[in-house]
Amino acid sequence: MVGEGRRGRGGGTRVRLFPQARFLDGFGEPVTVELSVPAGSCGAGPVDARFETVVPIGKVGPYGPGTDRFGRPSWSGPPWRGRRALPARPDRFGHFDGIAVGDPAFLAAHAYGCARFALDVLEGYCGPVPWHFGRSLPRLEVLCQTGYDNAHCGWGFLELGWNLKGRGLSHPYALNMDTVAHEMGHLVLFSLMGHADGLFLNGEYGGFHEAMADLAAFLVAAHLDPVVDAVLRATRGNLYIANELSRIVELAPADQIRNLGHGVKMDQFRGGWSDEHDLSLPLAGAFFDILVEVYQTLLVDAGLLSPEIVEIARNVDAMLAFEHPVDAAFAAAYAAEPRPFRAAFASARDVLGHLLARLWRRLDPVGLTYAEVARQAVLVERGLTGGRFERAVRTSFAWRSIGVIAPGPRVRDPLRPRRRALCDRAVRPPLQPA
Ligand SMILES: [Zn+2]
Numbered sequence: 001m002v003g004e005g006r007r008g009r010g011g012g013t014r015v016r017l018f019p020q021a022r023f024l025d026g027f028g029e030p031v032t033v034e035l036s037v038p039a040g041s042c043g044a045g046p047v048d049a050r051f052e053t054v055v056p057i058g059k060v061g062p063y064g065p066g067t068d069r070f071g072r073p074s075w076s077g078p079p080w081r082g083r084r085a086l087p088a089r090p091d092r093f094g095h096f097d098g099i100a101v102g103d104p105a106f107l108a109a110h111a112y113g114c115a116r117f118a119l120d121v122l123e124g125y126c127g128p129v130p131w132h133f134g135r136s137l138p139r140l141e142v143l144c145q146t147g148y149d150n151a152h153c154g155w156g157f158l159e160l161g162w163n164l165k166g167r168g169l170s171h172p173y174a175l176n177m178d179t180v181a182h183e184m185g186h187l188v189l190f191s192l193m194g195h196a197d198g199l200f201l202n203g204e205y206g207g208f209h210e211a212m213a214d215l216a217a218f219l220v221a222a223h224l225d226p227v228v229d230a231v232l233r234a235t236r237g238n239l240y241i242a243n244e245l246s247r248i249v250e251l252a253p254a255d256q257i258r259n260l261g262h263g264v265k266m267d268q269f270r271g272g273w274s275d276e277h278d279l280s281l282p283l284a285g286a287f288f289d290i291l292v293e294v295y296q297t298l299l300v301d302a303g304l305l306s307p308e309i310v311e312i313a314r315n316v317d318a319m320l321a322f323e324h325p326v327d328a329a330f331a332a333a334y335a336a337e338p339r340p341f342r343a344a345f346a347s348a349r350d351v352l353g354h355l356l357a358r359l360w361r362r363l364d365p366v367g368l369t370y371a372e373v374a375r376q377a378v379l380v381e382r383g384l385t386g387g388r389f390e391r392a393v394r395t396s397f398a399w400r401s402i403g404v405i406a407p408g409p410r411v412r413d414p415l416r417p418r419r420r421a422l423c424d425r426a427v428r429p430p431l432q433p434a
Pocket residue numbers: 182186209210213422423426
């Protein structure tokens with residue numbers, strides 16, 4: 001976790017990051033994070049061997065497909081050749097943690113820090129992840145810009161606009177760790193699984209991509225001590241209670257775009273679906289359930305909770321009847337000794353991280369289905385832990401009806417134009433220049 005293992009390694013470049021959106025209670029101050037990049041090797045921008053951060057001046061609209069001045073189809077992409085704002089500069093020791101939050105250069109330093117930290121966390125599970133566009137461009141261009149009301153990634157770029165009116169509080173996505181980590185999740189998937197423009201015509205592949213990007217953001221947040229501590233304190237160790245960790249991309253204190261701790265099942269997509277972000281919910285929820293199941297199993301194995309209490313906690317109907325005794329049991333055990341809860345959480349997080357990383361390297365993106373994801377997850381878990389958590393994997397997918405009910409056809413949603421999702425363009429074809 002940040003503040004422990006990473007700080008102890010020494011020698012990395014330091015930045016300051018808001019662990020969650022800064023308008024949320026308890027997250028108004030940035031924390032110092034040490035990146036894997038050796039201090040002194042990161043230049044003004046920031047720029048390192050994998051990333052180049054840019055605050056463009058005069059950039060209108062996002063990169064991607066468009067039309068030229070003659071109305072013909074065209075493509076725009078990195079590198080940005082126009083004017084740019086002054087870069088964030090490292091101090092004489094090579095760190096960026098001395099830049100004040102109010103300094104205009106903080107935005108670029110923060111965006112870079114989030115993207116690099118997310119890659120560090122995900123490579124910790126996946127091993128080295130070369131860019132999928134690496135043969136064309138050496139670095140990912142991270143842009144912090146104003147003329148765009150969304151965030152997306154593609155061939156060599158990660159563009160972070162502003163969340164404007166109508167979707168929570170207005171703020172730059174460059175300051176939103178979850179947003180950056182979600183986009184980094186997409187980029188890692190492109191690298192590990194390969195990609196082709198036509199793949200997203202398959203809704204289950206699109207839903208899978210969004211679910212995995214949300215889970216990537218979750219894994220990144222779960223490496224930030226202030227977030228984990230706040231969650232365990234607020235829930236007193238019972239992770240099924242809605243909390244910061246299961247929310248992805250909070251745009252206002254009570255307005256998160258997606259929440260992993262929910263009860264969405266495949267049943268509601270039987271008749272059709274219109275948005276892969278919605279379709280991602282049962283799959284992302286199933287993997288979050290696996291994490292909670294593993295965590296609770298570890299608590300029982302450590303003698304911190306009785307199997308009977310955990311059995312009630314994993315059953316929604318039973319929880320409604322026995323909420324108070326279950327809460328009291330968690331609260332008493334957590335109050336007596338919180339450290340084992342943190343250790344169990346870190347272990348469960350890493351089981352999930354390695355499970356996902358192996359899946360990403362193993363799954364064939366062509367014709368991908370949720371049922372195949374569930375089938376492969378069981379096999380991967382056996383290879384990872386010898387089947388210790390196989391029941392958690394099987395029951396989590398079964399509860400969401402994954403592998404039992406396939407989604408119906410894509411249907412048109414009349415509300416869709418007014419209900420634009422975050423990361424809407426991220427996975428839209430084409431992903432690379434024609
Ligand atoms: Zn996305």
